[in-house]
Amino acid sequence: MKYIINYILLAVLAVFLLTNTAFAQFKKTILFVPHDNRPISFHQTVDNIRALGYNVITPPENLIGNRDDLGHPEELADWVLKNAYKADYAVLSSDALVYGSLVASRKHDLTIATCQKRAQNAFDELHQKYPYLPIYVFSSIMRTPQTSAASSEEPEYYRVYGTSIARYTALLDKQEKDGLTGKEEKELKTLKAQIPAKDLQDWMLRRAGNFTVNKYLVDLVKNKDISYLILGCDDNAEYSQTDRERRLLDTYAGDINGENYQSVAGLDELALLMMTRAVNQMKGDIPFISVHYAEGTGGDTVPAYSNEKISASVKTHIKMAGGIEIPNDKRADFVLLVNTDKYGKTYAANELNNTITPHENTASFVDMAGKYIMQDKNVGIADIDFGNGSDNALMNMLWQKNYLSQLKAYAGWNTPTNSSGYTIGMGMLSSYANKEETMKMIVPRYLDDWFYQANIRQQVANKMDSFSGQGNYGDTMSRTAQAQNYAESLMNKAVEKYDFAKIFNNYNWDKLQVSFPWHRLFEADVIVPEKNK
Structure with missing residues (x-):
């Protein structure tokens, strides 16, 4: 009887060691979807993690947005669903999975309903299929370039009216936060008359889609479908439409603000920060x-x-x-x-x-x-x-x-x-x-x-x-x-x-x-x- 018990204990120990060896190998894998294929967004960030011996799974590059091809969001979402089983953590760009890329998030012609549906398909299905996979998401609060000079990644009308649009929305933000002087009130009216209504409407409608998606992502964090969410403010200013939307989203986040949700100035650095967070979690370390x-x-x-x-x-x-x-x-x-x-x-x-x-x-x-x-x-x-x-x-x-x-x-x-x-x-x-x-x-x-x-x-x-x-x-x-x-x-x-x-x-x-x-x-x-x- 003694030998039988010892045999059983050895067998259990062997299974334990084998399981934990496999787990240790599996635990060094991050699935990563960047918001475009620029070197700093993609391979330079990935190389930093791989330099430490971690495995980073990335999509085929033909699915990732670049300057000429704004990306393939639905194919990317499908790739994530098919490959997430390999990963211990997922670090995902919502701009890539909803619009196709960061640039696409500023120039697309999608309806608000389509944007929200894509977000549901990308993140709801992922959590349902892999409920124990920690999902880290980074998303942009649509930028507000301060001048028309930044128009190459904006709709065509921004070349002409970009500076006016930025100033007009900055005054709206200042009006809401601090109030305007009489001179600023007159400037606001003048700018509104100068900017074609259809162009301003187009720009604000696209922003509304971005805002709706980000609110939905906040809801997913509240429901614990997403483990961590960062909203980055790309090209921001003290008074701007970007700053206003950040303020509203922070308020909407409520109790999770500063815990599993955070907004911050900046954007392109967020992928590395999220993968660093995953590494720290795997190490069990708080630097x-x-x-x-x-x-x-x-x-x-x-x-x-x-x-x-x-x-x-x-x-x-x-x-x-x-x-x-x-x-x-x-x-x-x-x-x-x-x-x-x-x-x-x-x-x-x-x-x-x-x-x-x-x-x-x-x-x-x-x-x-x-x-x-x-x-x-x-x-x-x-x-x-x-x-x-x-x-x-x-x-x-x-x-x-x-x-x-x-x-x-x-x-x-x-x-x-x-x-x-x-x-x-x-x-x-x-x-x-x-x-x-x-x-x-x-x-x-x-x-x-x-x-x-x-x-x-x-x-x-x-x-x-x-x-x-x-x-x-x-x-x-x-x-x-x-x-x-x-x-x-x-x-x-x-x-x-x-x-x-x-x-x-x-x-x-x-x-x-x-x-x-x-x-x-x-x-x-x-x-x-x-x-x-």
């Missing part, structure tokens, strides 16, 4: 983050494209990713340093004032970074002094001090909140990473944000007219290959100038490639393979 700002306005800076202080966005991003902001550096798993302009301004990285000449607070900021690096802390820098690229003075000084290879996270791309959120996600992930894995995450940022966005981008733009064929900054057309080759030559010169082959010697620098996947100069895909691949 502690301490935050410090450059001298001057610092955390009170309200950066461009945002409607709130950067300190508020940072605090929210940390919470979204599953961490806690703490005041104690000693207990921090990651120290975030935010490079802000001393006077709270946000400049454009491709402007002439982005030189290597240090600003008033550059040296003190670099000294602060050096202090924490010498303490062997995991240090990351959110570089938001400039929008759409790095601060050249900061990067040059970090290079001179030999700090580039000692940082654990860095971002300086696109809007300031994109950069700060992305740095937070990367910094949390770096807590689980070795040196090689960290470099896989950070080297692409140096190449893209610093070399390309802050420098090479404008040099290529200035050269475009000398290339044969047709094309310009916004659409490279038949000049694409020439622009890529020129950008690649400039990138190689920068790599040589800053001795990257020596600093980051695990890469085949002679095989570096630069491409423009969206056929415009605003974003580039810079790829350099590792030596062992």
